[in-house]
Amino acid sequence: MKILVVGANGKIGKHLVSLIQKNDNLEAKAMIRNKEQASFFEDLGAEISIVDLEQDIDAIANAAEGVDAIVFTAGSGGHTGKDKTIMVDLDGAVKTIEAAKVADVKRFIMISSFDTSREAIQEAASSFAPYVAAKHYADEWLKNSDLDYTIIHPGLLTNDKGTGQVELGSDVERGEVPREDIASVIAASLENDTTIGKEFQVVSGKNPIKEALDSLN
Amino acid sequence: MKILVVGANGKIGKHLVSLIQKNDNLEAKAMIRNKEQASFFEDLGAEISIVDLEQDIDAIANAAEGVDAIVFTAGSGGHTGKDKTIMVDLDGAVKTIEAAKVADVKRFIMISSFDTSREAIQEAASSFAPYVAAKHYADEWLKNSDLDYTIIHPGLLTNDKGTGQVELGSDVERGEVPREDIASVIAASLENDTTIGKEFQVVSGKNPIKEALDSLN
Numbered sequence: 071m072k073i074l075v076v077g078a079n080g081k082i083g084k085h086l087v088s089l090i091q092k093n094d095n096l097e098a099k100a101m102i103r104n105k106e107q108a109s110f111f112e113d114l115g116a117e118i119s120i121v122d123l124e125q126d127i128d129a130i131a132n133a134a135e136g137v138d139a140i141v142f143t144a145g146s147g148g149h150t151g152k153d154k155t156i157m158v159d160l161d162g163a164v165k166t167i168e169a170a171k172v173a174d175v176k177r178f179i180m181i182s183s184f185d186t187s188r189e190a191i192q193e194a195a196s197s198f199a200p201y202v203a204a205k206h207y208a209d210e211w212l213k214n215s216d217l218d219y220t221i222i223h224p225g226l227l228t229n230d231k232g233t234g235q236v237e238l239g240s241d242v243e244r245g246e247v248p249r250e251d252i253a254s255v256i257a258a259s260l261e262n263d264t265t266i267g268k269e270f271q272v273v274s275g276k277n278p279i280k281e282a283l284d285s286l287n
Numbered sequence: 288m289k290i291l292v293v294g295a296n297g298k299i300g301k302h303l304v305s306l307i308q309k310n311d312n313l314e315a316k317a318m319i320r321n322k323e324q325a326s327f328f329e330d331l332g333a334e335i336s337i338v339d340l341e342q343d344i345d346a347i348a349n350a351a352e353g354v355d356a357i358v359f360t361a362g363s364g365g366h367t368g369k370d371k372t373i374m375v376d377l378d379g380a381v382k383t384i385e386a387a388k389v390a391d392v393k394r395f396i397m398i399s400s401f402d403t404s405r406e407a408i409q410e411a412a413s414s415f416a417p418y419v420a421a422k423h424y425a426d427e428w429l430k431n432s433d434l435d436y437t438i439i440h441p442g443l444l445t446n447d448k449g450t451g452q453v454e455l456g457s458d459v460e461r462g463e464v465p466r467e468d469i470a471s472v473i474a475a476s477l478e479n480d481t482t483i484g485k486e487f488q489v490v491s492g493k494n495p496i497k498e499a500l501d502s503l504n
Contacts, residue, residue: 126409152369156377156417160424161408191378192343200373207377207424214431 073260074099074137074175076123076130076166077144078116079107081229082181085253086141087116096260101133123162130169139177139260142166146201155204163208167215177266178217179256182209184225184244184271209269220259221269224252237275238282245273254279290477291316291354291392293340293347293383294361295333296324298446299398302470303358304333312478318350340379347386356394358473359383363418372421380425384432394483395434396473399426401442401461401488426486437476438486441469454492455499462490471496 073090077083078100090098091114100111101119111118119133123144134140142163146154163180170178186206194202212219225247232250255272259265262283270286277285290307294300295317307315308331317328318336325335336350340361351357359380363371380397387395403423411419429436442464449467472489476482479500487503494502 127405152373153413153417156369156373156420160373161420164424188344196370200370203373203378207381 071095071139071260072097072099072117072137074101074119074134074140076101076133076140076142076162077181078102078111080143080145082143082227082249082252082256084110085232085250086143086256087111087114089253089257091116093257096257099133099137101130123158123165127165127168127172130166131172134166134169134173134175137173137175139179140166140170140175141179141181141256141260143181143256145181152200155200159201160204160208164211167208167212167217170217171215176218177260178212178215178219179259180209180212180219180221181252181256182221182223182269184223186223213269218266219269220265220267222252222255222259223269223271225271225273227252233274234279235274235276236272236279236282237277238270238272238286240270242271242273242275247273251279255283258283288312288356288477289314289316289334289354291318291336291351291357293318293357293359294398295319295328297360297362299360299444299466299469299473301327302449302467303360303473304328304331306470306474308333310474313474316350316354318347340375340382344382344385344389347383348389351383351386351390351392354390354392356396356477357383357387357392358396358398358477360398360473362398369417372417376418377421377425381428384425384429384434387434388432393435394477395429395432395436396476397426397429397436397438398469398473399438399440399486401440403440430486435483437482437484439469439472439476440486440488442488442490444469450491451496452491452493453489453496453499454494455487455489455496455503457487459488459490459492464490468496472500475500 079102087098090096099117103122121129121133146158183205191202225245230248232248296319304315307313316334320339338350363375400422408419442462447465449465475496
């Protein structure tokens with residue numbers, strides 16, 4: 071199973087490509103913005119595709135050609151302007167969803183924000199609300215597509231070492247979660263069809279990831 | 288026929304409320320952000336509702352209670368940050384669409400931008416692309432609703448006196464158009480059911496507005 075990782079050069083993306091390359095059932099194609107980001111992925115033996123998310127749908131569809139699933143883990147990051155919030159977190163995500171359709175890739179995993187509900191937009195601080203809104207509309211676009219989607223809503227991301235144990239569900243208490251564990255949840259979701267058509271929050275917890283995903287039913 | 292004008296205090300909004308109040312078949316309810324904006328509309332004898340578009344759907348739905356149509360002509364304006372582009376041009380529009388459903392108002396007229404296609408987002412200058420994207424997603428949301436919508440895509444807006452004559456269609460050459468003529472197109476569309484389920488561009492031209500709208504069929 072070949073996975074296009076969009077936003078591979080992000081912290082979750084790097085963990086994910088590493089995990090995929092260690093898994094005999096999976097292989098990664100890392101979508102990155104420029105050649106300077108390539109060496110990390112070359113060292114892992116991953117295929118590379120150089121596409122900027124601000125390019126058009128066809129450019130992303132070319133990268134998606136022949137893969138079996140797409141993981142969207144790109145993010146504009148907190149340091150960029152709100153213009154990038156629209157152009158990457160919303161429009162980049164929607165273009166990737168449309169590219170999946172063009173390239174006939176049915177499986178799509180979206181890395182969202184902890185709470186992207188309508189209520190969360192209203193309740194967010196004014197500096198954060200545009201990001202929540204952008205993620206809300208990207209999630210809505212995916213849910214209204216006919217793709218086999220999974221939407222993962224991580225808690226507060228940390229760089230701590232992963233524990234392989236999480237709490238996972240539709241209404242978990244907000245908490246921290248290592249990026250490495252989110253990467254593990256994504257990799258496990260790719261091999262677990264019970265996650266199709268579902269969205270769930272993930273924080274650190276006491277349940278092994280595979281068992282937690284199986285209990286989604 | 289009672290019309291909620293969202294963004295009444297904008298330049299198009301003021302022209303529109305004036306036109307509506309002069310029309311025996313129509314009456315306006317001006318939705319404005321604060322009391323200081325009220326006197327213009329009070330002088331026209333229009334009803335007033337004070338709601339900020341950053342409030343929630345219920346607040347907008349309250350304003351929409353009992354009206355027969357909603358016109359969305361609010362805009363963040365070029366002088367605000369890109370956070371307002373998301374929160375007003377996109378999220379404010381979507382909340383107004385959802386409020387129409389809550390208040391059971393079927394008729395909805397959206398004032399969009401000249402070209403909000405996917406191609407227009409890609410081709411726009413980077414400083415303008417977020418605005419085009421925000422309008423694109425608002426238009427898409429409306430088209431995917433079951434409201435009786437009309438989407439009006441004006442050319443470059445001017446403060447020139449209206450001529451009452453336009454060119455109007457799905458692929459007209461980009462050009463200027465007075466805000467006063469756009470207000471006239473909106474008012475005429477409210478009384479013309481052939482505009483339901485349609486979107487069209489409008490620039491200055493040689494056709495009387497009513498004839499131009501009739502020819503949309």
